[in-house]
C-alpha cells in the first residue's frame with residue numbers, strides 16, 4: 001500500500017501531532033506506524049459486524065404505511081440533576097449543562113390554534129413543553145390534546161399572563177395566578193404541571209417561592225428563541241447542546257418552527273422532552 005503513508009501522515013497531522021511531538025526518539029514513520037496500526041485494522045475488523053449490529057438496534061424497521069413510520073426516539077441518560085427547592089425557592093433554569101447532543105423545545109401561550117401546527121409537530125415528531133396560559137386557551141383547551149397524544153406536556157404559564165406580575169403583585173396574588181393554572185391543567189389534561197415559565201420571563205424570589213408553594217419543580221426561562229421566522233440567540237449564533245428554545249403559538253408558527261428545525265439539524269441535535277430529561281414528566 002504505497003499510497004497509505006501520506007494519508008497516515010495527514011491523519012497524524014490532525015490527530016496525533018502533539019503525541020508525536022512528545023516522542024522525540026521516534027521517527028515520523030515509526031510514530032505513524034504505531035498510531036495507524038491501531039486504527040485501520042480495528043476499523044477493518046470491526047466494520048463488517050459492529051455497525052450492522054448497531055444499525056439493527058437503533059434504526060427502526062422501515063414500514064410501508066405513513067401511520068406506521070413514526071420513528072423511535074432516542075433516549076439519553078441524564079447527566080444533569082435538577083437542583084432541589086432550597087429555602088422555599090424553586091430553582092431557575094435557562095439551559096441544561098449536558099454533554100448529550102440534545103435541545104429542548106418549549107412553546108408558549110396558546111393564542112393561535114391551527115391544524116397546521118399540529119400537523120408540523122407530528123411530521124417532525126417533536127416533543128415539546130407547552131407553557132400554556134389559561135385565559136389564552138380557555139376557548140379551545142381540547143386543541144392541545146393532539147400535542148399531548150404525541151408526547152408533549154402542558155406546563156404552567158399562569159392564568160392571566162400578566163407580564164408585570166413580579167412588579168405589580170405581591171406573593172399571594174402571584175400564587176393565586178399560578179395555582180389557578182395548576183388546577184385548570186389538572187382538570188383539562190389530567191396532569192399537574194411541574195414546570196413554570198414566567199410571563200415575559202421576569203422572575204423574583206417571591207415568584208420562585210410561589211412556584212414552589214404551588215407544587216412546581218422549577219422556573220424555566222430560555223437560551224434561544226424562534227421568533228418572526230428566525231432564530232435569536234442569547235449566546236453565539238447557533239444552537240448548542242442543552243439549549244432551551246422558546247417559541248409561541250402564533251400566526252407565524254410554521255416559519256418559526258422551520259427556523260428552529262434548520263438550526264436543530266445544522267447543530268446535529270436531537271429534540272428531547274425537557275420533563276423527561278429532568279425526571280419531572
Ligand SMILES: [Zn+2]
Pocket residue numbers: 108109157161198199200
Ligand atoms: Zn407568554
